[in-house]
Amino acid sequence: MALTGVEIFKLLPKTNCKKCGHPTCLAFAMKLAQRQASLDACPDVSEDAKKVLGEASAPPVRPITLGTGDKAVKMGEETVLFRHEKKFVNPCAFAVEVKDTMSEADINKICDDVNSSEIDRVGQKLRIDAIFISNASNDAAKFEAAAKTVAAKAPAAAIILGTENAQTAEAAVKAVADRKPLLFGANDSNAEAMAGIAKANKIALGVSAKGLEALSALTEKIKGLGVEDIVMDSGAKTAKEIINNNTLIRRAAIKKNFKPLGYPVITFAQRDDVMLETLIAVACVAKYSSIVVLSSVEKWKNLALFTVRQNIYTDPQVPMQVEQKIYKIGEPTENSPLMITTNFSLTYFIVSGEVENSKVPCRLAVMDSEGLSVLTAWAAGKFTASKIAQFIKESGIENEIKHREIIIPGYVAIMSGAIEEKLPGWKVTVGPREANALPAFLKSR
């Protein structure tokens, strides 16, 4: 349970020595209760108090990392239920299922799909993060072989080993232990053996139970066996079960600080109907799953799922933005066209992408408009004639180019006269409204 400021205060030294940077122990206790301070800041706190407070002040959803290297998957650490309150922290990972009954060629094919799944969207590199190997054969040798194949063929993907059979798990885990896989499949009847394997290999353990009461009891049991890094499956399969269970789990963890459910959630979204599977995954992204297991990774499906994840996990307070400057696209000369736009990431990436498509070298002046799109910035008074004129003058572009022509977005054609007035000697040309008309526009000039 979360401790109140007063409860925490009772455990502190009460000397008001200020070494923690707060005027009194009580003030520090209040900050701890709001999770705005860390207990380490007080040098004099007793070991006993540390133990009690450490438990209570740990993040409500335990941070867990899967895999190794720069593509390791981080999970947990969430602090809110709704994205408008505060940014969701660790984007949910997409995993695709591989069965150890598949032929090596089929497994290789899926690995290739995963390796080539990376898509660059609005400056972020997005990909299928993990491969879930299920022990469909219930055979130890096949499971180990599949694990080795995946480890060799998909060197960057995180690995999840799915089996309820501790005997078959052992060799497979050992074979890929250096990749920090997740072993998934602990339940009430195999808990001891599975926890033993996870502990011996220092990896996280995925547990599965039907319903939240059974799940809480199971995570407690696993923790009692010495495994702290746990990922949970509540048995939710339908969209409705996923939304309800995941919400209750997140609420229990965050609002009640209920430790037995304070772990990342894995959800199995596989369906025969690929569109329904996609929608189940959407529910998982929106409603708190940390890993979603899919049956297939078609490119069009990846793009849609990556995008919805990116949207849900952007910071609600700060739109994604790029730096204000004059970007060169291709190798522009002193006679190449100059265009202007705002610094909203989406706007910048769409426009620069289309300019690249045109193969016409250009300069793109990106003006700081607090991350707003062209029309939004214009309506908010952040992309106005006088601001544009000032930006152009101060940018030093007049020393870099010979001509004095600037192309503005078609949607703000209404500003062209005002810009010419504020930028004497310059000619304003109104470009197309939509960026996808830019290649034709630039080529025809």
Next chain:
Amino acid sequence: MAFVEPKESFAGKVYQITIGSDKTAVFGGENALPFLTVDGNYPNKPVIAFEIQDVPPTDWPDTVRKAYENVSGDPVTWAKYCQNELNAQAIALRLVGTHPDRENRTAEDAAKTVKDVLAAINVPLIILGSNNVEKDSVVLVAAAEAAKDKNCVIGKAQEANYKTIAAAAMANNHKLIAMSELDINLSKQLNILITQMGFDKERLITDPMCSALGYGLEYTYSVMERIRLAALTQNDATMQPPILADVGMYVWKVKETQAAEADVPNWGNVEQRGITWETVTAGSLMVSGAELLIMRHPEAVKAIQKFIDELN
């Protein structure tokens, strides 16, 4: 530690709305966040309306235009096709041809189209203007009169033109869509202005403005979620009308629904991609609060219907 379900119950409730005069459709009425049946009731499934137009959809991309190739030359044939072949629960007729930059059809033309379509179908009709605020205030008044007592949905009333449109919806016994621009306070404000005219708040539908996946979806998503939270936790009556997501129009203009696979090999098949874009946009907005959705592609609607069946 024993587990106690952290259920929450709310004082507020979303208004339940019934539209149509022959076959009807019902949505809203829940006292819980979307599909969170542990907390309360979610008595009615979201309703999906098929979008049709008064003029042929020459500006729709191939993928979705092809789905209506043989019927979209005329709104009556198109409406009948949606009702009879696609089992539409409702039809949304967008009078886009009245826009001054388009065919500039008159209010009388629009009224006739509305009458003809109404005569041909028995499912509820949603009548939408061209989103030109001046023209809409003429066109939608004529359309509301032409559809008198058919319990249609008229939209969209915006800050700049709500008075005439709300008055016409009221006089002719229709429901009304109030649209504002992606801001919970603007949305609340408009609902207040409209109800101050004497318009019954239980006949309103809120459109906080849709946006497509990858093109501002997160703004619509969060505004919808915040509206639902205000309706339930604060029992704020101005936030309790059901929410509309006008999905198709925003989705079928973005690049992802159109770019050829040859140009963007990483994005995969263009048809599947377009349909998925509409499906995922609609699915996300349903999870955040929309109870009425306007969509275009039959395959996207089919997928959403399966999702809805699983959510109830």
